[in-house]
Amino acid sequence: MTSLREAPARLRAPAPGVPVRRRRGARAWALPWLFLLPALILFAVFKFVPMARAVEMSFHEVRPYLGDRWTGVENYTAVITDDAFRAAIWHTVVLAAGQTGGSLLIGLVLALLLEGAARHLWFVRTAVFLPTVAAMAVVAELWRIIYYPAPDGIANSLLGWVGMGPSSFLNAEDTSLWSVMTVGIWRGAPYDMMIFIAGLAGVDRTLYEASAADGAGPLRRLWHVTLPSLRPVFAILFTLAAIRGLRVFTEIFLLTNGGPNGSTEVLMTLIYKLGLERNELGIAAAGSMLLLGATVVLTLAVQALRRRESR
């Protein structure tokens, strides 16, 4: 296909130095930009201008009507030294790590158990996948009901069957973060499962046959053949989940709003409160920039790692 398309072009290849394709003047040059214009304007207004404003605000004490006052890195030092921010950073990292790891692990197990082309498997996979397409706001309200802290609440009844509980779940400091994490894994694992299943479909079947011929059982086959083939999938899912995990907001806002007693306060809920409730815009912006920085570093690190591996 490609060679067919390229051949005529090569036949009439012009002498070096002569432009390959005669431009139809400025119009031809401007055309792609015209088509890109709507997207570029929207991105500029709603992504890059806010981003620039955030950078600017993070170095200023923002005072509406009085004009901003340059404060250098004061906002950043305030963020890093503030106990509430430190706690929020810690909660964010624990939550992101737990949800990412938990979703990857459970997603992989689900994928291995539900891999296959049979129609009933397709049905089970679709049912398992539903939490992922449900709006987060719905998921949060649903889990608030499941976590209802009375002894006859749904989750507590289930715990009762296995002789545990009752727990206060979202309402107690020592269980709230784990309860939120469980919700995140419940919604995240099916997503990972689907990507893993797509990855599993791409694993060379002759490798399975060869490893069986060498006398390897299913578990050794999994370890030596399947998992190594899934490495790129792991990398993609890890990056995605880490980025999403760091900026977690909606589920915390709706499930606990940072409580009880700050035990689930994450960076985004804290920044939201600082910015929109306490009007500390400069400090809030500095917090956002640190979060953005962490996201960028994490993404680039995984990319670099992948590139080195694939070489």
Place this chain on the structure above:
Amino acid sequence: MRTRADRYDSALGFTSLRGPLARVLQILLYAVLVTIFAGPLVALMVGAFSPVSDPSRLTLWPDRLTLDNFTAAFDRGVLRYLLNSFIVVGVGLLLQIMVSISAAYALARHKFPGMRLVLLLILSTMMLPEEILAIPLSLVLADVPIVHVNLIGTLAGMIIPVAAWAFSILVMTEFMKEIPLELEEAARIDGAGDLRILLTIVLPLVRPALGVVGIFGFTMIWDQYMLPLLVAQDASQFTLPLALRTLRSDEQAGLGVLLAAALLALLPSVLAFLALQRQFMKGLTSGAVKG
């Protein structure tokens, strides 16, 4: 019948195990998994149609069914919230698809200086979600640069920012790259301009991509929370997901109303997914899963 190839068509070989014991184990496992992941959603649906008084009464097997929760929910303005949601997702998705097609046409069918930079810029917006930009974004929404319009308190404020979405543009670009250039060149020789080529030749050929971009855009916009939260000033602008929190804390509304509203907020995205499942999976695995 079990063939040799069967044994090697999955990593564990669990799903191709045969025999009565394996069958029982498989069915048991499938039942447990479906209950864990879909069960709560089914319970929500059942609860919305049954007289529920407190959160511990939610069940999969109701005594009797009723529509009372919905009539009570409609009394509390849920239809208004639902309408707002549909306006936002409808107009937002339409704009998003148009912007994506236009941008993708430039990226897939033209080579121009600065293209790599544009691609990099589009990719970089994926790291700039509404959450991280929340505070400066709310300032921009209150006074949009150059045109100086205040979008706070308007549905337009929830619609316009989602009109450009990097994922959608990149998926559309991938699909457009697949279309053979010859078709376009033939039309060009016949004197067709770029806009006509895009509308009459490229667009009909990327119809499968519209399904992919459409279903992802729909679930993405339906799931928006931060943006409506920043924009909405009072209940008349609430989208349904945003309204759930208010309904929950409304003492008089009761659990039934919350469940009915939550079901209405759940169904559109689930139904859209079920209807366009093939396209959804295509988008999920198209290598553009960086959304």
